[in-house]
Amino acid sequence: xxxxxxxxxxxxxxxxxxxxxxxxxxxxxxxxxxxxxxxxxxxxxxxxxxxxxxxxxxxxxxxxxxxxxxxxxxxxxxxxxxxxxxxxxxxxxxxxxxxxxxxxxxxxxxxxxxxxxxxxxxxxxxxxxxxxxxxxxxxxxxxxxx
Amino acid sequence: xxxxxxxxxxxxxxxxxxxxxxxxxxxxxxxxxxxxxxxxxxxxxxxxxxxxxxxxxxxxxxxxxxxxxxxxxxxxxxxxxxxxxxxxxxxxxxxxxxxxxxxxxxxxxxxxxxxxxxxxxxxxxxxxxxxxxxxxxxxxxxxxxxxxxxxxxxxxxxxxxxxxxxxxxxxxxxxxxxxxxxxxxxxxxxxxxxxxxxxxxxxxxxxxxxxxxxxxxxxxxxxxxxxxxxxxxxxxxxxxxxxxxxxxxxxxxxxxxxxxxxxxxxxxxxxxxxxxxxxxxxxxxxxxxxxxxxxxxxxxxxxxxxxxxxxxxxxxxxxxxxxxxxxxxxxxxxxxxxxxxxxxxxxxxxxxxxxxxxxxxxxxxxxxxxxxxxxxxxxxxxxxxxxxxxxxxxxxxxxxxxxxxxxxxxxxxxxxxxxxxxxxxxxxxxxxxxxxxxxxxxxxxxxxxxxxxxxxxxxxxxxxxxxxxxxxxxxxxxxxxxxxxxxxxxxxxxxxxxxxxxxxxxxxxxxxxxxxxxxxxxxxxxxxxxxxxxxxxxxxxxxxxxxxxxxxxxxxxxxxxxxxxxxxxxxxxxxxxxxxxxxxxxxxxxxxxxxxxxxxxxxxxxxxxxxxxxxxxxxxxxxxxxxxxxxxxxxxxxxxxxxxxxxxxxxxxxxxxxxxxxxxxxxxxxxxxxxxxxxxxxxxxxxxxxxxxxxxxxxxxxxxxxxxxxxxxxxxxxxxxxxxxxxxxxx
Ligand code: SF4
Ligand code: SF4
Numbered sequence: 045x046x047x048x049x050x051x052x053x054x055x056x057x058x059x060x061x062x063x064x065x066x067x068x069x070x071x072x073x074x075x076x077x078x079x080x081x082x083x084x085x086x087x088x089x090x091x092x093x094x095x096x097x098x099x100x101x102x103x104x105x106x107x108x109x110x111x112x113x114x115x116x117x118x119x120x121x122x123x124x125x126x127x128x129x130x131x132x133x134x135x136x137x138x139x140x141x142x143x144x145x146x147x148x149x150x151x152x153x154x155x156x157x158x159x160x161x162x163x164x165x166x167x168x169x170x171x172x173x174x175x176x177x178x179x180x181x182x183x184x185x186x187x188x189x190x
Numbered sequence: 191x192x193x194x195x196x197x198x199x200x201x202x203x204x205x206x207x208x209x210x211x212x213x214x215x216x217x218x219x220x221x222x223x224x225x226x227x228x229x230x231x232x233x234x235x236x237x238x239x240x241x242x243x244x245x246x247x248x249x250x251x252x253x254x255x256x257x258x259x260x261x262x263x264x265x266x267x268x269x270x271x272x273x274x275x276x277x278x279x280x281x282x283x284x285x286x287x288x289x290x291x292x293x294x295x296x297x298x299x300x301x302x303x304x305x306x307x308x309x310x311x312x313x314x315x316x317x318x319x320x321x322x323x324x325x326x327x328x329x330x331x332x333x334x335x336x337x338x339x340x341x342x343x344x345x346x347x348x349x350x351x352x353x354x355x356x357x358x359x360x361x362x363x364x365x366x367x368x369x370x371x372x373x374x375x376x377x378x379x380x381x382x383x384x385x386x387x388x389x390x391x392x393x394x395x396x397x398x399x400x401x402x403x404x405x406x407x408x409x410x411x412x413x414x415x416x417x418x419x420x421x422x423x424x425x426x427x428x429x430x431x432x433x434x435x436x437x438x439x440x441x442x443x444x445x446x447x448x449x450x451x452x453x454x455x456x457x458x459x460x461x462x463x464x465x466x467x468x469x470x471x472x473x474x475x476x477x478x479x480x481x482x483x484x485x486x487x488x489x490x491x492x493x494x495x496x497x498x499x500x501x502x503x504x505x506x507x508x509x510x511x512x513x514x515x516x517x518x519x520x521x522x523x524x525x526x527x528x529x530x531x532x533x534x535x536x537x538x539x540x541x542x543x544x545x546x547x548x549x550x551x552x553x554x555x556x557x558x559x560x561x562x563x564x565x566x567x568x569x570x571x572x573x574x575x576x577x578x579x580x581x582x583x584x585x586x587x588x589x590x591x592x593x594x595x596x597x598x599x600x601x602x603x604x605x606x607x608x609x610x611x612x613x614x615x616x617x618x619x620x621x622x623x624x625x626x627x628x629x630x631x632x633x634x635x636x637x638x639x640x641x642x643x644x645x646x647x648x649x650x651x652x653x654x655x656x657x658x659x660x661x662x663x664x665x666x667x668x669x670x671x672x673x674x675x676x677x678x679x680x681x682x683x684x685x686x687x688x689x690x691x692x693x694x695x696x697x698x699x700x701x702x703x704x705x706x707x708x709x710x711x712x713x714x715x716x717x718x719x720x721x722x723x724x725x726x727x728x729x730x731x732x733x734x735x736x737x738x739x740x741x742x743x744x745x746x747x748x749x750x751x752x753x754x755x756x757x758x759x760x761x762x763x764x765x766x767x768x769x770x771x772x773x774x775x776x777x778x779x780x781x782x783x784x785x786x787x788x789x790x791x792x793x794x795x796x797x798x799x800x801x802x803x804x805x806x807x808x809x810x811x812x813x814x815x816x817x818x819x820x821x822x823x824x825x826x827x828x829x830x831x832x833x834x835x836x837x838x839x840x841x842x843x844x845x846x847x848x849x850x851x852x853x854x855x856x857x858x859x860x861x862x863x864x865x866x867x868x869x870x871x872x873x874x875x876x877x878x879x880x881x882x883x884x885x886x887x888x889x890x891x892x893x894x895x896x897x898x899x900x901x902x903x904x905x906x907x908x909x910x911x912x913x914x915x916x917x918x919x920x921x
Contacts, residue, residue: 048839048858049832115435123763148830160752160863164827175675 052156055143058083060152068152075141076169079133084140098136105129112181119178130170134162224332227317229299234558239265239283248303248312249279261503261512261556262287262385267303279305280386284378287385289570292374293320293686300336300375302382308392310339310383319767320371331365335372336379338362344383345393350376351603370686373596384508396509398546400473402584403450410456412528420453420582421446424553424574425483431570432560441484444530445553445574448476448537450582459525466537469519473543477504478521479553481534488534488555489518504540505573506551511540548588550577597685607659608688614655615696615713618647622700622708622867629872630901634848634880640869644711648718656715661689662778663697663714665755665817666770669762697822705829706822707867710812711851716778717812717819717866720804721850727805736806744852747814748864755820775815777801808850812866823863833860833867834875836905838883845871876901 047053059075062068080098108125111117137157144157144165157165230242239245240255245267252267254275259266264282268275284300292298296319303312313336339362342348346360350373353361364372387393415421425442429435448454449470454463457478466476479502481488490501499513519537545551552573559570580586594602601608621628621643631639655661667690674680684691693713700708710717728736739747754775762769777797780789786797803810812819839845839858846854849871853864860871878884878901887907891898899908 045837046840046857046859048835048837048860051859051861120763145828147832149828161827164824164863168825168828171672171675178675 050146050155052158052161054146054153054155057141057143057154060154079136079140081140084142094139098132101129101132109177113184122178123174126170126174130166133170134159134166137166138162224315224318229317233283233316234285239263240267240281243283243301243316244314245281245301245303247314248281248301249305250303250312252278255281258286260386260389261498261500262382262389262510264386264389277306279303279311280390282382282386284382287382288378290374290377290381292318293368293370293683298332298371298375298378300378300382302379304344304383304386304392308344308383308387310342310344310379313337313339313379318371320368331368332371332375335362335365335375339379344380344387348376348380369600370596373600373686377596381508385510388509396507396544398506398544398549400543401449401546401548401578403452403547403578404582404584405451406581407452410452410526412524412526412530415446415453415456415526418581419577419579420450420456422553422574422576424555424572426555426557426572430559430572431557439483440557441486441488441555442482443479443488443553443555444482444532445477445479445576447547447576447578448478449547450578452582456526457524458521462525466519470539471541473541473545475540475545475547476519476537477540477553478524478537479535480521480524480530480532482530482532486557489536499538501556502538503554503556504538504545504551505554506545506549509542509544510554511542511545513538513540517541547578548583550575550590552576595682597682600686601688604688608692611655611659611661611689612692614647614650615692618643618708618712619696619700621647622704622712625869625872626903629869630876632873633877634874637870637873640873644868645722647712648722651713651715651718652722655689655693655713656719656782659689660783661687661693662716662782663690663693663709663818664773664776664778665758665821666773667694668818668821669758669766669769669773672759673762673766701822701825701829703830704867705826705832705862705865706819707826707865709822710819711866711868714812716776716781717809717816719781720801720809720811723801723804724808732805736808738807738850738852741852741856744813748852750814751816751820752823754815755817758817773817775817777811809866813851813864826862829862832862833865833872834903834905835860836875836883842882844880844882845874848874875905878907881905 057075059071060068062071080095105125105128108117108122112119112122138159142157142162143154144161146153146155230236233239233242236242237257238255239258245255245265246252249267251269253270254268256266256268258264262282263286264280266277267279267281269278270276280303282302282304284302285297289297298315298320299317301312301314301316302310305311313333315332315336318332339348342360347358348360348362350364350369351361353359362372362376384393410418410420412421416423421444423442423444426440427435428438428440431440433440446453446457448457448463448466451463454466454476457463458466470476479488488501489499497515499515499518502513504511517539519539521535521537524532524535552575554571554573556571577587625640628640628643632641671684671694674683684694696713697706697709712718724736727733738744758769758772761772774793777793777800780786780793780797781801786794800811807813835858842858843856846856846858849865850868851864851866853861853866854871855861874881876884878888878898884901884905884907888898890896891907896910899910902908
């Protein structure tokens with residue numbers, strides 16, 4: 045039976061069962077920053093090659109931010125890599141963590157993510173993350189010239 | 191919804207798709223001349239300015255023009271009479287005087303003509319980058335605005351808004367929807383006029399009482415002078431002049447007052463300062479400049495040719511003071527302990543009673559900025575303020591009234607409208623927050639308790655917000671914000687349009703609380719206009735020909751708007767200008783800002799086509815094309831408070847059939863990205879004469895003669911629980 049109260053069916057990721065609010069909050073933070081999950085990948089049978097590619101991509105994108113700090117990569121380069129990573133992260137999360145939050149952010153309700161849900165989630169999260177990193181770099185005098 | 195003959199429906203669908211796809215595609219091709227016009231490469235540097243720009247247009251009748259002269263630069267215009275040249279007026283290029291940015295963040299490059307009595311006699315926009323004035327009417331509006339200056343004196347108090355004769359203020363009519371642009375333009379016109387007027391004696395310089403210095407009598411070292419603000423630093427980074435970022439500044443200057451005995455003695459030593467004093471006249475004022483980094487000379491080479499130092503100048507209020515070779519003395523060393531090493535130095539003398547060290551002044555470094563893409567040079571100046579501290583002036587610093595920033599002036603002049611607009615936003619949010627009470631009072635047969643508020647919101651948003659305040663939010667703002675978030679956040683830019691600023695605060699808050707529906711469904715001027723047309727058409731008997739696309743087709747077409755939004759976002763990364771042109775897919779500017787009949791026909795046809803289509807389909811633009819709707823729909827995925835549903839909604843199709851936004855799927859689930867919060871389904875939710883599970887429960891209770899209890903938040907009658915017989919009666 046479909047639950048019409050949510051756009052997709054509810055799910056309860058294991059880590060959300062933490063009784064302690066502090067641990068749950070830490071889990072939330074980790075969930076936003078770390079797109080991989082062992083169970084999710086295994087359940088969906090992702091190949092080692094895909095996993096390896098994902099880690100390599102993450103390393104390259106992190107390196108891009110480091111290059112930006114060193115002034116060797118301009119803002120457009122960083123944005124291009126960040127967008128590419130975001131597209132990959134959508135695909136990755138749909139495999140590894142295929143859920144999004146439902147309702148108030150301080151509650152623990154989650155539901156299965158459709159591809160569009162995931163695009164919205166990753167797009168929004170990475171925009172905020174990117175803006176925060178850009179702001180930090182700019183305030184330190186990096187990424188000056190467009 | 192009544193069904194139409196298939197052939198008619200097909201035809202309408204085809205017409206809809208053609209209008210939707212073809213017209214926006216033709217729009218960007220219609221660029222006008224001054225928008226992002228290509229300026230002559232030598233515009234900023236050529237001595238013979240008038241060989242490159244149409245000076246004769248701004249000083250009518252002039253046949254000869256001098257080379258650029260003065261600082262800021264201007265040109266003299268001459269007419270030929272009886273074989274003699276007579277001075278007919280002056281021409282000034284706005285960017286020679288100021289690089290005041292307009293709404294786009296770039297200056298409106300304007301050529302201004304004055305007659306010999308200091309009246310504006312011609313204005314010509316050479317280039318602007320204002321998205322708001324992008325296409326169609328725009329240049330005409332700006333030209334008409336500029337015509338208001340003709341005949342006015344450069345020293346008049348000219349402001350945007352009403353004239354106030356008792357305060358000696360001449361008001362100019364703004365361009366609706368482009369207030370920021372015209373405020374910037376007014377600053378440019380007045381600054382340019384004043385810059386020429388002061389140099390040619392048409393305006394008298396302000397006379398400021400000379401400073402009375404206080405000498406603390408103790409020797410000053412360099413560090414103390416820096417910390418007390420007696421010497422100041424002016425640094426320009428390479429990226430500010432369009433060069434690659436580097437650790438070393440393009441130029442770093444230190445400067446300070448030399449008339450003040452404490453500073454003079456610290457820099458020149460007692461004897462040196464006494465010698466300098468000997469050489470200064472009553473109204474002369476000396477200052478020193480050191481270059482401590484960079485290779486660029488602050489003296490420049492201009493003084494060799496024309497005896498004028500063209501890299502530095504001093505400004506105080508509206509007055510600019512430039513230096514000629516006689517105003518310069520060598521500075522061989524700085525005595526103050528701890529002074530930095532320097533590679534260029536000099537003493538400059540301001541010779542004017544208009545200058546007073548008691549008031550704040552600025553040292554200005556006049557440079558050029560090179561556009562790295564085009565290689566074009568534009569005028570740019572960099573300044574640092576200097577004001578002797580209280581302890582060094584007898585009686586302390588005089589009171590200085592700083593004029594309000596342009597955005598503050600806008601907020602002040604539009605305060606009543608801002609208050610009304612804020613009231614509208616707050617009221618709408620409060621009404622929506624009380625939706626539970628309203629929907630319970632309403633029923634499918636009598637939806638007025640909800641609709642009265644909604645329709646009032648639509649009418650107000652169309653009339654007051656859209657046509658009155660021209661406050662239609664647009665995707666270009668999302669793109670601008672996105673860029674600002676990543677590149678440079680300028681509060682004053684966003685604050686300069688109070689209505690849009692407040693609207694966006696409302697939008698951001700309500701999107702996270704309830705989703706995009708409160709803005710789109712209740713307050714978006716274009717969306718409201720579109721739905722009102724649909725409703726009125728239905729009410730006047732056109733319901734028979736109104737239809738919605740089949741759900742399956744709708745579910746495919748709804749993605750188009752997301753494609754449009756992401757496409758615009760991607761294009762904006764490469765060219766904001768192109769993105770702004772493509773954003774003409776929004777008919778907002780044509781409908782509200784410029785007016786349906788004031789634009790070239792493709793725009794009018796596109797906007798009118800969409801509004802016309804709204805007679806047949808509910809909100810066709812919102813459903814399938816609107817990039818702003820898409821941009822707001824994406825975060826609506828994570829809205830906090832959704833609408834209510836009950837388990838039976840999965841089989842019941844009552845709400846789904848009535849949902850004009852086609853936001854309810856076959857399983858009764860609401861797509862929060864598409865829902866426009868019309869509340870029709872929420873009225874059903876508690877209507878025991880319309881919601882099938884409630885209807886059957888009502889009937890069952892009526893048959894059984896059981897009391898009707900109120901409907902709970904779960905959407906069911908509150909169950910009647912029989913009290914066990916052995917429970918003691920309540921007191
Ligand atoms: S979808 Fe676009 S036009 Fe429609 S209501 Fe929303 S913002 Fe306005
Ligand atoms: S009927 Fe319900 S789901 Fe449809 S737009 Fe209105 S409020 Fe949203």
